[in-house]
Amino acid sequence: MTSSRRDQTWREAYDSNGYVVVEGLLNEDELEEVRDALAPLLAQGPSGRNDFEGTGTQRVYTLVARGKVFEALVEHPSVLSMIDELLLPNYLLTASQAIAIAPGESPQPAHSDDAFYTIPRPRPAVSISTMWAIDDFTEANGATEVIAGSHGWTEEQLGNLYGRDGSDGLAPHRQAGLRPLIMPAGSCAVFAGTLVHRGGANRSSSVRRAISNQYCEPWARTQENFFLAVPGEKVVHMSPRVQAMLGYSIHPPFMGQVTARHPLKTLTADFENPLEG
Ligand SMILES: O=C(O)CCC(=O)C(=O)O
Incomplete structure (x- = not known):
């Protein structure tokens, strides 16, 4: 298949279902x-700490800064080539975490990842999520479950979805649409921040490991505050692309400036902060 045909194919699937699975990336x-x-x-x-994080689920936040191998996943070229098409230039990393669902874990409340951007739906996704399968995702081990097409749902269709005011969960007749993303380890699911999904129940005898990196429009507030979480001494050693996605970039004309200077200047030895000292 030529690359333009392949591009067209993923985009068609993404637009109609709200997600696409790319196998064999690792x-x-x-x-x-x-x-x-x-x-x-x-x-x-x-x-x-709660039902949403999953009391039988381990999460490691700010994964991007915990090893070069995780940084490489954040800027994986195949994934970024898709995000490049879906978000504006200068998009940001909004979350980066490992999610390990232990045997016996119950299903997570169904939700959408960019629900906190309270722009009325239907609307374009403000963020795009990725879910890397580090183990095979199976019917039994807690594969992420999605409702195809739910990225286009209206406010009314979402009803009391988790995370919305007064929410107590997805209506039972809608839960029936949840389907597991069965995919081999090394695959990556890319889905709209508006897509309804959840971590599945783990009815197997082994842990299901995944890595979720999420990206958002350059004008949106990020879930993780990477400026405070990741020390500058670490950021200096990251690639220019990752630095930019952590917020060391300008969304023109001047979103992201630091006392009227480019934020990358804060990483240089001669940077002087007029508010310090
Ligand atoms: O672990 C999963 O499969 C999904 C997790 C998820 O959607 C979340 O925590 O927001």
């Missing part, structure tokens, strides 16, 4: 590298 060696880097983080990581 080979076995790359997967092993990711798993090795995740192991010590998951060994320390606490379980989720």
Whole structure:
């Protein structure tokens, strides 16, 4: 298939279903590298604090800054070539986390990832989520479940979806539309921030590991505050693309400026902050 035909195919699927799964983005060696880097983080990581995080689910936030291998996933060329089409130039990373669903975990409340942007629906997604399968996603082990086409739902169709005012969950007749994203390890699902989905129940005997990087429009507030979370000494060693996605960039004409200067200047030795000292 030519690349333009392939591009057209993913875009058609994404536009009509609100998601697309790309298989085979990581080979076995790359997967092993990711798993090795995740192991010590998951060994320390606490379980989720509520039903949404999942009390049987471990989450490691700000993953992008916890190893070069995670940084590489954030700027994986195949994924970014899709995000480049879906968001404005200068888009940002809004969240970066590992999600490990343990055996026995119940399903997460169904939700959409950019629900906190309270622009009435239907509307374009303000953020795009990715879900990397680090283990095979199966029917039984807590594969992410999605409702195809729900990215186009109206406010009325969403009803009391989790995260909305007075919410108590997705109406039972709508829950019937949830389908697991069965995909082999090394695949990545790319889906609209408006798509209704949830982490599935893990009825298997092993942990389901995933990595979710999410990207948002350059004018939107990010979920994670990377300026405070990631020390400048670490940012200096990141690639220009990742630095830009962490907010060390300008969305023209001047969103992101630091006392009227480019935010990258804050990383240089001779930067002087007029508010310090
Ligand atoms: O772990 C998953 O499959 C989905 C998690 C999710 O959607 C979330 O935490 O926002």
